[in-house]
Amino acid sequence: MENLPLAQTGAELSIWALFWQAGWVVKLVMLGLLGASVWTWAIIVDKLVAYNRMRAALNRFEQIFWSGQSLEELYRNLSDRKTTGMSAIFVSAMREWKKSFEKGAKSPLALQTRIDKAMDLALTREMERLEGRLGFLATIGSAAPFIGLFGTVVGIMTSFQAIAGSKSTNLAVVAPGIAEALLATAIGLLAAIPAVIAYNKLSSDAGKIAVRMEGFADEFSAILSRQIDEKVAQRA
């Protein structure tokens, strides 16, 4: 016996053939999972690029910020540009400072609070932009195996109905149907595994960036607070 007759008598078992043999529900599931996989990888690539850029931008800004350059000058440079990350926080805080202080705010305490609020708002906006679409990765990571499993169950159900119809439990009759059904689970896992890994990595990266930005915001808030005190003392 050189070959099992199964391979000859059974239907073709290539991936493409398996896909075309599947029922429409299973096909739909497979196509959906394929789309999810494409979108997942799109997000992964996009986020990786975005986080790299953000890190680079943070480094550059920190370098400029601590280089001893005057804040006024820095603000003038940045205010007319589109800003991201720390620079956005810096610009929003400086704008609030300028608006309130230059018009001669009465209460330094209220000014401090307003600046903090403005920085918080900017930080939240930045984080929102950073972490957007990461939720999709989490969803795919948890749901794709189930969707694939659904396709498998439906496929196996139809293949069992086919067995009942052909009144034969020959492996050659049973195997292709089950193989094509299992393909759905395979695609589901193929989409889910990178999604889960990428979600964990990207969310921890985002967390690190957020910590850096929060640290900068606190530091800048302290600097501004000192400035306010000095200005109040000068006036008095």
Next chain:
Amino acid sequence: MKTGLTTSVVLHAAMLGFGLFTLSAPSALEVADVEAFPVDIVPVESITQIQKGDKKAPANEKPAPKPTSRPDIVPDAQNVGDNKIDSDKPATPEPTQKEVDVAAAPPPSPKPEPKPAEKPKPEPAKQAEPKPTPVPATEVTPEPQPKQDVKPDPVAETIVNDQAEAEAVKLPENAPAPEAKPKPPQAQTAKTPDRKQDDKQAQEAASKPKSEEKEFNADEVAALLNKQKPSGGGAKRSTEQASLGGKKDTGGNKLSQSEMDALRGQIQRCWNVPAGAMDGGALKVSVQFKLSQTGEIEGRPEIISGGGAAGIERAAAESARRAVLQCAPYNLPADKYEAWADVIVNFDPSEMF
């Protein structure tokens, strides 16, 4: 986002394209040619007990006697055979009969032929009477030969076709006629030279002296002759292929060792050995009880030996009886009911430890 999407689509397309070519039909699974290992599961009964079957047939899975050819089924038949009536006598062997048939096929036809021929010609027959004792075969044979030629088939055929019953009906008609006497000796003499091995010859020889003593009637002889196939044996039909076995079931309905062990084990599980009986080898109890076909106990188990009026002996006897009652529905082979309708169980506490 655009860059991400495009890279993703390109990557997927590449993967799919790669998969289409490399993951096409998987290579067939190669299975080493493994020799099948035949295993026979032989129940102990087939060795320890002779089943009904055929002595010459090879051992088969199912014990069965020689297949019978008759299809009709005789109810309540016990013995296997082709007979109409069930009898426990062994079937007479057929092969000898076949030899006779081949040789004897022509002779019966001449015998009946003379009978009708005799009636018109009584005289030549009387002349022939003295001859039978010397029996010169050559002298006698010529006489019937011309008759055979004169009266051929039609009569012979009808008579051959007639069964013994038809001949019996004829008997009364012929009996009074004295002319019929001479013929049978002629017929007999005609036969004797033909073949001396014939079985029927012996019978006819036996009938000769009788005919000498009293009036001899040829038809009577014909009637006495058993034209039926020599037959014995039973009437139970068998369609299975013959397998090795004896004529009868010798112990087919005895419980096999394993069945007895099963029964023993079942009772043992229910038996609480009375405390203090461990050392008492003398506390053996035999319990007899009857079982119905469903395995239920009928009546009360009797203690037929052992046990005592009081004390530990009484406790031992009662525990044995309780054990028998507790295990009550016994699962034993229904076809061997005779073997376990009445059971005696020996309880020996010393064997439990």
